[in-house]
Structures are given as structure tokens and as C-alpha cells.
Amino acid sequence: xxxxxxxxxxxxxxxxxxxxxxxxxxxxxxxxxxxxxxxxxxxxxxxxxxxxxxxxxxxxxxxxxxxxxxxxxxxxxxxxxxxxxxxxxxxxxxxxxxxxxxxxxxxxxxxxxxxxxxxxxxxxxxxxxxxxxxxxxxxxxxxxxxxxxxxxxxxxxxxxxxxxxxxxxxxxxxxxxxxxxxxxxxxxxxxxxxxxxxxxxxxxxxxxxxxxxxxxxxxxxxxxxxxxxxxxxxxxxxxxxxxxxxxxxxxxxxxxxxxxxxxxxxxxxxxxxxxxxxxxxxxxxxxxxxxxxxxxxxxxxxxxxxxxxxxxxxxxxxxxxxxxxxxxxxxxxxxxxxxxxxxxxxxxxxxxxxxxxxxxx
Numbered sequence: 001x002x003x004x005x006x007x008x009x010x011x012x013x014x015x016x017x018x019x020x021x022x023x024x025x026x027x028x029x030x031x032x033x034x035x036x037x038x039x040x041x042x043x044x045x046x047x048x049x050x051x052x053x054x055x056x057x058x059x060x061x062x063x064x065x066x067x068x069x070x071x072x073x074x075x076x077x078x079x080x081x082x083x084x085x086x087x088x089x090x091x092x093x094x095x096x097x098x099x100x101x102x103x104x105x106x107x108x109x110x111x112x113x114x115x116x117x118x119x120x121x122x123x124x125x126x127x128x129x130x131x132x133x134x135x136x137x138x139x140x141x142x143x144x145x146x147x148x149x150x151x152x153x154x155x156x157x158x159x160x161x162x163x164x165x166x167x168x169x170x171x172x173x174x175x176x177x178x179x180x181x182x183x184x185x186x187x188x189x190x191x192x193x194x195x196x197x198x199x200x201x202x203x204x205x206x207x208x209x210x211x212x213x214x215x216x217x218x219x220x221x222x223x224x225x226x227x228x229x230x231x232x233x234x235x236x237x238x239x240x241x242x243x244x245x246x247x248x249x250x251x252x253x254x255x256x257x258x259x260x261x262x263x264x265x266x267x268x269x270x271x272x273x274x275x276x277x278x279x280x281x282x283x284x285x286x287x288x289x290x291x292x293x294x295x296x297x298x299x300x301x302x303x304x305x306x307x308x309x310x311x312x313x314x315x316x317x318x319x320x321x322x323x324x325x326x327x328x329x330x331x332x333x334x335x336x337x338x339x340x341x342x343x344x345x346x347x348x349x350x351x352x353x354x355x356x357x358x359x360x361x
Contacts, residue, residue, distance in 0.1 A: 046162040047180045050146055053160065054181075057122025059089040061143065064127040064170075066095040066136040067276065070199025070234065073102040074192040075127045075171040076111060081189045082178050093117055095136035099277035101234055105195060106188035119143065123159075128170040130155045130328050148173055152319040153328030168213045171196025175216065187224025194225035199234060202284070207314050207332045244272035249282050249297065258315075259353055260286040263298035263342060279309075287311040294318060294357070296349055298342060306345035310334045315360060321352055 054060065062079050064072035076092050083090040092111045102108060116138040117124075124143040126132075130153050132140050147158030150167040167173050171193045178185060185193070197217055201209045204217075221227055248268040254261055262282070268274075279299055286295035294316040297309040310318035311333055318334040325348070327336025338345040 044176070044180065046160070047177055050148075050160055050162060050177065051181055053123055053144070053146065054083065054086060054088065057088065059121055060091070061117055061119075061121045061124040061140075062090055062092045062127070063094060063117075063124065063129075063135050063137055063140075065129050065134045068094050068096060068098060068102075069280070070102055071169045071171055071196040072128060073098055073105060073108065073111070074194075074196035074199075075169070075174045077105055077107045077192040078171060078174045078178070078189050078196075079125060079127065080107065080110065081186065081192070082174070082181060082183050085183045086181065091117075091121075093137065096276075099280070100239070100275075101237060101277065102195065104233060105192055107192075126158065127174075128154075131157050151328060152317075152330050153323050153334075166208070168208050168210070168216075169196040169200035171200070172213075172216060175220075185220070185223045190220040190223035190225035191230060194220040194227065195230055195234070198227075198230060202333070203231075203235070206330070208330065239278065241272050241274045242278035245269065245274040245278050246282055246285070248272060250285065253286060255289065255292065256350075258291065258293040258357060259350070260289055260292045260295045261298065261346070261350065262286050262295075263346065264300065265342065266300045266302050269299075283309040283311050287313065294353055296353065298346060298349070300340065300342050301337075304340040306338045306340050306342055308336050308338060308345070308349055310336070310349075316353070316356055321349075321356060325349070325352070 060083055062076050064076050080090045080092050093114050094111060095113070095115060097113050098108060098111055114137070118139060119142070121143050123146050124140055125146045125148065126135060128149050128151060129135050129147065130149065130151060145158035147156065147161045148170060149163050150165055150170050150173060152165055154163045154165065156163065162173065164173055175185070175193050178189070194217060197213060198204070201213060204213065217227070245264060245268060249262045249264050252262050252264070283295055283297035286292065286297065294310070294312045299307045301307055310322055310329070312318045312331065314332060317331045319329045319331050322329050322334035322336040325336045325338060327334060329335055338348060
């Protein structure tokens, strides 16, 4: 994708990505990774280091994790809009197609689906990835990497790393970058950023939801985001295949005290003509049960592996469980893929969750 006729923001001979890499400007990689908030009048050194690279380059790659969700899609689009305002070229690329729910977001048609990326790029911006493998894009290794994340399981793998585990979404971090760059939050950008917050807080239900989350939602609404339309597109545009798949999952629902689980097989996916995106949110039906504190949804993949979605109401850190098993995420929402078959994966995850509950008692 090439962005045409941008209105560049002012910049004066900023350093390039190579200057950062060679240590010509100071960028302590562990700074600003403690979830601290930006304070008025005080510049965040990590944001400034990233903006220096953006101002010094011309062409950038913007990507996020495979199987993109609302935060991934919305933040990629908003980042692309910021780069356009800065007079830069941006390619927005994901390894998997954009879910139907988010295809009507402003500019969504510009996101390309590919398995390999080719330069030249002055930098690759990875949004909410805990490593290159999370993007599932081949060809990222040679590029100067800018890693921006807010997950509990986030890791510093890039040349520049900005991690704020206290942010409600990675879109919130993109919004701070826009403000620091002197950019303008247009109505299109506001719609994309509002989507990141709405979806990554589970409709303002997850533990990371704070007063500042609602303040940002208000700011984005005043900038032109339509919260009613966005909520309708996200939560009330369900294809029939998703409901049929949900029925299959609910028929397998089990509960054991504070723990609930449900699953689907690959045959269920085939029988209901469901797409991968139709699995999104099924785990929430298990966690919504009164008295249940943690839930897991298991999906059998075509090759036999088992993909898990974990949820918690706060008493159990499911990110810690996911990380131990090779996955990651947030304290209240995480994911991991285990070896099959389904009964083996179910025994492994239930055993770990039961153990964690016992330790917490």
C-alpha cells in the first residue's frame, strides 16, 4: 500500500533507525516498561525514540499478531493513519485475513494478507506481539524492529521496545503516539482506536478497565467515533455459522466448582461451515456463569493441535498459566496452543488450573 498526498508534520533532521541501532542517540530499552502513564509536559523517552525513527525514515511496515482481533486491526489502521500524517509510506500486513467484524473499519481494505514481507523498510512496527513468531510473517528478521505491546506476557525482542502493561489496549499506546507527534485524531482514526478499547476490555468488563479508559473513550467519541455503531458492528452482526458453532460448544459445557470448560472438534467446524473468527467469544459464555472464576475453551485444529482460550474474573492469573504452557496474554484473558489429542490437552489444562486454584485457597 502506498499512501498518497500526505500532510506531513514538522520535523527537523531527526536521527534514523540506523542511528538508534548504532547508539548515536540514547534509548534505554528498559525505560517506560513499567506501565507508567505519560504526564502532561513530560515527554516519554520511549515514545520520543520511536518518533525519531519514524521522522527519519520514509517507508515502514506495520503488522500485528496472526489471527488479528479488534485491537490488532484498529491499532494497525490508526498507526497507518499517523504515518500518513507524517508524510510517510506504510504497508499494513497480517498473516491471516481480517475478521469480517472489522472489515468495515475505515481503511481496512488497505491491510494486505501475506505470508512473507519484502523491503526495503526503514523499520517494521510490530503491535502487541511477544516475538517475531507471533506475527507468523516470514522475512521480518532483517528489519529494524519497533515493538509496541501492552500484554502481561510482553517481551523486549525489538531494537526499540515500548511496553506498558497498564494500557487497556495497544490502541491506547498508538493514541499516545499520535498526541506526542502532534498528529490529529480524525473521525476515522477515532473509530479505529475506539474499537481497540471496546474489544480488548471485553466491552469495558475486563480488569484493565479504569477511569482513564472511559476518559479516552469519551475523547474518541468527541473526535467522531460512533460508539453505538461500533458496538453494533462488533457484537450484533453475528453470522449464522457462529451461532451453530456456539450451539455445538455449549452442548459440551462442563462445570466443576469455580472452573468451567467447553470445546469443539474440527468436525464441528466443518459441519457448521464455521470460520476461525466464529470461535471468538465462545469462552465468554463459560466465564459468565455465576460462581465460575475461570474458564477455558478448547478448539481442535485440522492438524490435530488444540488451541485454548482462557478467561478469569480476577482471582486466577490465566496469563501465568498460558506462559508456562508456551502461550501468553493478560491476567484475565490469555491463550495457548497445546499438543493433541483433545482429551490429553483437556487433562493438561484442567490439571494446571486446578493446581493454581488449590494454591490460591
